[in-house]
Amino acid sequence: MxxxxxxxxxxxxxxxxxxxxxxxxxxxxxxxxxxxxxxxxxxxxxxxxxxxxxxxxxxxxxxxxxxxxxxxxxxxxxxxxxQGSGPAGSFLALNKAVAKQIFVRHGLPTPPWVFLPSHPAPGWQPDLAYPLFVKSNVGGSSLGLSRVDDPSQLPAALDAVFAMGDEAIVEPAVTGVEVTCGVLGDEALPPVLILPESGAGFFDYKAKYTPGAAREICPAPIAPEATEQVMHMAMVAHRALGLAGYSRADFILGPDGELHLLEVNTLPGMTETSLLPQEAAAIGLNFEALIDRLITLGLEAFREKTA
The missing domain is CATH 3.40.50.20 (Rossmann fold)
Structure with a gap:
């Protein structure tokens, strides 16, 4: 073709x-x-x-x-x-504050949040407990992401997001490890456990794109019940947002086994070592086979849409 x-x-x-x-x-x-x-x-x-x-x-x-x-x-x-999702699902998933409303509506646990369409007045404080994460509402790759441990750090974190021309979203930091789970077609893939080794202590831009800055273990060595729950929630979120083809949901798994859904990506990273290709490899799909599968799913969706 x-x-x-x-x-x-x-x-x-x-x-x-x-x-x-x-x-x-x-x-x-x-x-x-x-x-x-x-x-x-x-x-x-x-x-x-x-x-x-x-x-x-x-x-x-x-x-x-x-x-x-x-x-x-x-x-x-x-x-x-x-390949992938259509306009509506893509738009809903990209906007974190909107997606989180949909998660709540479908019973998916997600951290509380404050949405800031514009820079708040000096001295503003959210009604959330510290530490916090401040991030772009529509950006990805953790660009502009900051961990804020006390109120004195908040203005700089907000400035970093608004300097990018984005809206901001503020969430409490949830204790636990990051787990991500892809969906391919109608199947949830084996989750990945992410263990950043950078000084940030979380999966920031450096940890994502610097070789050796994070360990990514697939399948995730977590309890079978947690694996089942992660895969189930990834599918529920995928369907709730009206997505198609593939997606990748990011979670925090707490020490008590509680899961917190952070966001869903509709166009996840697609280098051979990216997270979703790693998950596909775990079920026997190499990179070329994954690309071929995504094309097949896209053609099937197009035929259904135009029938």
Whole structure:
């Protein structure tokens, strides 16, 4: 097939997107497809025309555009199939404050939060117990993420998010370890346990993208009941948000076994060593097979939508 590989964009996660696209392009060629790179940052006005000239689009964008559903809506308008979720589910999942409302509605435990669409007045304090996490409401890759241990650190953490031009969300820090769980088709994948080894003590940008900065163990060596619960919640969240194809849900597993759902990613990282490809490998799907499966699921969804 003629596949349009959409990567880059203008979000703060541009470099992550381009890095993943190199491996995806190699996999597409190995599978016998042709791959044409398309970067919305340099040629957004040509997206509809490019989509109409291809059989399928593989989206590897992070942040906006891409995870916000805009590119998916344009591909729908062009009649071009693509992998993953459609515009509505993508938009709901990207907005953490909105997604958390949906989690609560479906009985999924998530930490309490305060949504800040604009910078609060000097001296503002949330009605939450310290320590806190301050992060972008719509960003990813932990860019702008700060742990705030006392009120004196809050202004700088908020400044870091609003300097990126984003909205902010504030949550209490939940004690425990980070566990992530992917969904592929109608199946939850084996979870990954993440143990950061950086000085931050949590899965920040450095821990995610610096070799050796975190240990990622798949399948996660956690209690069988916890594994079952993580996989179940990942599927519930996937369906509650109206997602398709694949997603990846991030959790904190407390020392008492309590789970806290943080967020769901609709376009998870797709280098060969990223979290979801690791989970796919645990069930026997190498990187090329995973890419092939995502294309198959995208074509099936397109046929159902247009039938």
């Amino acid at each position: 003629r596949i349009l590989l959409i990567a880059g964009g203008w979000s703060s996660e541009r470099d992550v997107s381009l890095s993943g696209a190199r491996g995806i392009e190699k996999a597409l060629l190995t599978l016998g497809h042709t791959a044409t790179r398309f970067d919305p940052a340099t040629s957004m006005d040509g997206l509809l025309e490019a989509a109409c000239a291809h059989d399928f689009a593989f989206i590897n964008l992070h942040g906006s555009p891409g995870e916000d559903g805009l590119v998916q809506a344009m591909l729908d308008a062009a009649g071009c199939p693509y």
